Amino acid sequence: MINRRKFIQQGVLGTVALGFTNEIYAQSAFNSIVKTATKPIVISTWDFGIAANQAAWKILKQNGRALDAVEAGVKVPEADLKNVTVGNGGYPDRDGHVTLDACIMDENGNCGAVLAMEHITHAISVARLVMEKTPHVMLAGEGALQFALENGFQKEDLLTKESEKAWKEWLKKAEYKPIMNIENQHFSPNKLPGNQYNHDTIGMLALDSQGNMSGACTTSGMAFKMHGRVGDSPIIGAGLYVDNEVGAATSTGVGEEVVRTVGSFLVVELMRQGYSPEDACKKAVQRIVKKKPEKAKEIQVGFLAMNKQGQYGAYALQQGFSFAVCNEEQQDLLIKGKSIY
Numbered sequence: 001m002i003n004r005r006k007f008i009q010q011g012v013l014g015t016v017a018l019g020f021t022n023e024i025y026a027q028s029a030f031n032s033i034v035k036t037a038t039k040p041i042v043i044s045t046w047d048f049g050i051a052a053n054q055a056a057w058k059i060l061k062q063n064g065r066a067l068d069a070v071e072a073g074v075k076v077p078e079a080d081l082k083n084v085t086v087g088n089g090g091y092p093d094r095d096g097h098v099t100l101d102a103c104i105m106d107e108n109g110n111c112g113a114v115l116a117m118e119h120i121t122h123a124i125s126v127a128r129l130v131m132e133k134t135p136h137v138m139l140a141g142e143g144a145l146q147f148a149l150e151n152g153f154q155k156e157d158l159l160t161k162e163s164e165k166a167w168k169e170w171l172k173k174a175e176y177k178p179i180m181n182i183e184n185q186h187f188s189p190n191k192l193p194g195n196q197y198n199h200d201t202i203g204m205l206a207l208d209s210q211g212n213m214s215g216a217c218t219t220s221g222m223a224f225k226m227h228g229r230v231g232d233s234p235i236i237g238a239g240l241y242v243d244n245e246v247g248a249a250t251s252t253g254v255g256e257e258v259v260r261t262v263g264s265f266l267v268v269e270l271m272r273q274g275y276s277p278e279d280a281c282k283k284a285v286q287r288i289v290k291k292k293p294e295k296a297k298e299i300q301v302g303f304l305a306m307n308k309q310g311q312y313g314a315y316a317l318q319q320g321f322s323f324a325v326c327n328e329e330q331q332d333l334l335i336k337g338k339s340i341y
């Protein structure tokens with residue numbers, strides 16, 4: 001009760017200090033109080049987030065650390081051979097190499113990433129080791145693989161028969177030209193009817209019972225991309241950002257546009273200004289539309305965010321974005337993200 005009163009007072013002071021209308025701040029303060037009760041909580045992008053959240057939940061429900069939860073969670077789609085957009089079995093680049101991008105960030109602002117790394121299923125675990133065992137934040141390509149092998153990971157062939165077949169089909173007509181947004185146009189494994197768009201990077205955000213937040217993001221990136229292409233997913237601030245004082249955000253979709261707007265950092269900074277997670281995601285999506293109105297109609301970008309109180313939200317450019325939520329009350333909630341178009 002003491003905490004609750006204190007929070008409301010801070011909310012009112014915040015209203016004055018930040019210059020927001022009472023209505024906006026009162027609304028978010030109210031929601032925040034309600035959501036505080038849901039801690040611990042984990043959320044993640046797309047339908048496959050449900051299974052990933054379950055793995056994270058096993059750790060969170062035993063009062064485990066959010067960092068351990070997000071790593072365990074995203075390892076599920078990384079290991080799923082049927083998933084052609086994350087980890088082992090992901091579609092290759094135009095030269096037939098499966099190259100993985102991943103990053104992780106903890107409650108203390110520590111972070112690690114691997115870029116365009118080949119031959120290791122659990123890119124997220126290598127990213128975590130970069131964070132914990134090196135003085136660096138990012139390792140790329142051969143260097144990332146070398147580091148993984150030095151730390152006990154085994155070299156694997158990540159190109160499945162199915163992915164190889166899809167790549168060879170693509171080569172027949174594509175003239176070796178990568179297509180932006182290709183998941184939507186030709187090869188989405190979960191192709192949606194009508195004008196709905198789909199992408200499939202997993203971004204996961206967790207708030208643990210200690211009140212600490214962490215996030216993880218992992219992908220095989222855009223299918224049939226140029227060799228060496230890196231998207232938003234392993235870039236701290238673009239594909240993922242965590243600020244334990246404010247909240248966390250992650251992204252999915254055409255990474256180039258997310259990098260251009262430093263999307264996840266933008267979402268967290270908007271939450272710092274007092275926007276709810278959903279409104280912060282919407283503002284970030286609107287920024288992309290404003291900068292490139294023509295392009296924005298053609299591509300998908302989605303943001304997912306959670307604030308320090310466990311309040312969450314998402315927004316996408318196009319229809320079709322979904323995210324999964326897991327806490328004590330609801331184990332496998334799937335929410336359809338709102339969208340601009």
Ligand code: SD4
Pocket residue numbers: 085183198199200201219220221222230231232233251252253254255256
């Ligand atoms: C990227 N954002 O590499 C990632 C992957 C993605 O559909 O979501 N692709 O741009």
